[in-house]
Every structure is written in C-alpha cells, then in structure tokens.
Amino acid sequence: MTAGPRELDAHAGIHRGVHYSLKRNAAPGYWRYAYAIGDRVRSGRVQGKLPLLAIRRVQMRIDRDLRPGLANAR
Numbered sequence: 001m002t003a004g005p006r007e008l009d010a011h012a013g014i015h016r017g018v019h020y021s022l023k024r025n026a027a028p029g030y031w032r033y034a035y036a037i038g039d040r041v042r043s044g045r046v047q048g049k050l051p052l053l054a055i056r057r058v059q060m061r062i063d064r065d066l067r068p069g070l071a072n073a074r
Contacts (some may be wrong), residue, residue: 004066008051009023009024010022010023011051011055013024013055014063015058015059015062015063016063016066017074018035018037018062018066019035019036020033020034020058020059020062021033021034021035022051022054022058023056023067028046029048029049030045030046030047030048030059031045031047031048031051031054031060032044032056033045033048033058033074035058035062037065037066039061039064041055042061042065046058046061063065
C-alpha cells in the first residue's frame, strides 16, 4: 500500500501580486507567515490544522491589507 500525500511544512506563493511565505510553527496547528506590501513587511501567525486553510487565511489578510481605507492606516 502506498503512503498518502505528505503534508506541507512550508509554502511560498503569490496572491494578488504579493509574494508571501508560510512555514509550519513549532506549536501544532499554527503557521508563521510573512509578506510585504510596498515598504511594509507583515508577519505573524495563523491557526490552521490543514495547510490549505492556513494558506487561505494568509490570503485573506493580504486582501484586507490591500483594501483602501482604515486597514492600511495601522
């Protein structure tokens, strides 16, 4: 019997022209992320047991930071 697909330990991608990276954290179920919009670098952690869920949550943060208005004033 063959082994199932191995879960990702790290991922890098582009969402709406923004390069981001995502790496499994030491704590189970948490991921570290980093991306830059202009000269501002954002980093932090997101929770997600599945890698695709963590990727989607980072993409949602990028979407929020790209929206005009109060989100960019932080």
